[in-house]
Every structure is written in structure tokens, then in C-alpha cells.
Amino acid sequence: MRKFTAILWLQKPVHWSLIFSFASLLVSCGAGDIPIGVSSLNSRYTEEQPALSGNGRFLAFVSNRNANQQLLLYDLEAQSFISTPGLNRRETIAESPSLSYTGRYLCYLTSDQGRPVVALYDRALQKSQILTPSYRGWLRNPDISSDGRYVVFESARRGRWDIEVLDRGPTVELDIPDGKTVNN
Template sequence: MRKFLAKWWLQHWIYLCLGLGLLIFAIACTPIDRLSTPASLNSRYTDEQPALSGDGRYVAFISNRDGSRRLLLYDLQAQVLLPLPRLQDRPEAVAESPSISYTGRYIVCIINDQGRPSLVLYDRVTRQRQILSRWYQGWVRNPSISPDGRYIVVESSINGQWDIEVLDRGSRIELDIPDGVPIEGRKS
């Protein structure tokens, strides 16, 4: 009887250990939703190329927290990372050089997907991205967006050297202005 109990106990102990091991493995392999938990601005991963919104609330930056170079947006007031759905559709796409408008509505950056860098404008209100360099003949780098989101300056190689180009998004776009009052029209 003693041998039977010892054998039974050993078998159940092994099953218990295996079950616990599988549970721990499953928990360890489950991705953490980094957007629903408070986060710090810096991490144990590489966080670089910061851009601060004009109102000082948001920081756009590049991080390899998810195993690829992705653009992240951090809310300094709430101390959380904010979602940027549809900005980088493919995990292989590499983001760099972010620039952010006054209240953080518009973000412009370079996304390198399949070997060709694209100038991308992202609207956080509509959650849409627009590739601004789709039919562009040259290469682009180091974009910067104006506080109101209308103008974007970028370095361009269209003339065989690096030059600066100013892109005007037009007068019919929704500007990124706080309280509907343009910055130049505010009373100090």
C-alpha cells in the first residue's frame, strides 16, 4: 500500500508541477497591453528621437519596446502611452524622426517599409494616416510640422543633394489650434 501511495503521490506531484509550469509559461508569453497600464517615459529599451508638443503635454518618440522601432506617444499629464491605431500597420515597418503639432493632433514622421522611407502624416482625431511622399521622386528625411499642422518642412534629395522643402497642406485643413483661436491671434 505504501508503494502505491508513493507512486500515486509522485505522479500527481509531476502533473501538478507540469501544470504550474505551463501556467507560468502561458502568463510569461502573454503580451502585456502596454497602452492600458500606466507607463514611464523611459524604459529598459531604447527610447530616442523625442518631439514635444507645443503645449508641453505630449512626447512622441521612437522605441524598440515591442521588438521593432515604433513611434509611441506619451501623455505627460496622465503618464500613459496613447494608442496610435493604423499608424504602423506592419511590424516590419521602421519609424523615425517624429514631429508633433501644438496640441498633438498631427504627427509627422518617416516610416521605412520595404526599404523605401515614406513621409507619413497621422491625424489622431480621425485616426488616419496619409503618405505624403507616395509619388515623390526623391528621398526624404527629418520632417518637422508647424504648430498648427498646416506646413511640413522636410529634407529632400530630389535635386541630387539634400535641400529643404516646405509642404503646404492647404487652407482647407482643420488646423491644430487650442480653443479655436490661432496662436498669433491670442492676447498675452
């Protein structure tokens, strides 16, 4: 007759260091460590397409907070959101943000009557304007120069993706740090 011996799970050779390491990893990566709320950078919603200003102070990104896709601007130094009245419109998709050096100008892709357009938000004036109202075809990937004068983007108006450079003109108020001179 065979002898039956009960082997408990704890009696099996186990690498306890692996178990404790895994347990500590799970505890340290808990969702409770992430600050979640109205004024925090991270939330429970999808946040994507980050863009950093040239001076590294401001962060623009696309978020699905409040069940609505919107562009948000965050001050990394003050650790708070910047109010951007007139930037986000209801039922309008905004994406691909780009910031000038001090974050005064925010260039992004949005839709106007169902077609994509490149828009520019001026934080000083708190206004948005469409930069490409007459472009036919698709646009993507806008980017603004550090001084805010030039905007580049991809355009498919000739049947293939081309790079377009838009000069906002020599009279545009440039985004430069205080005290720096402008060379024309």
C-alpha cells in the same frame, strides 16, 4: 634580519569620504528607481528621437519595445501612453517624429516599398496618410508646423539636400487650442 610587518588594507590612508560618496552615488543611481513597465515612460529598451508638442503636454519618440521599432505617444500630464491605432505597422521603420501644437498631428518618416516617405498621423481620425508618395530620392528630417498646415523636410531628389515645404492646403483642419481664433 628584516622585520616583517603586515599592513592591512584598512590601515592605509584612504579618503573615506570619497569611498562613501561613490557608494552613495551607486546606490542612488540604481535601476530600481526607474519605473519600468507597460505604462511608464522609461523602459529597458532603446528610446530615442524625442519630439515635444508645442503646448508641452505630449511627447512622441521612437522605441524598440516589444522587439519592434515603433512610434509612441506619451501624455506627460496624465503620465500615460496615448493609444494610436493605425500608426505603427509591422515590419515598417518609423522615425523622426514631429508634433503639432496640441499633438493632434504627428508627422514622421517611414518606408513605403523600400523607400523613405513622409507620413502624417491624425489623432482625431486615427489614420495615417503618406504625404510624399511621388517623391523620388531620399527624404529626411520632417517637421510639422504648430498649426499642422505645413510640413517641411529635406529631399535629395535633385542630387543634393534641399529643403522642401509642403502646404497641406487652406481647407485642412488646423490644430489650434480651444477658443483661439484663426487669422487667415
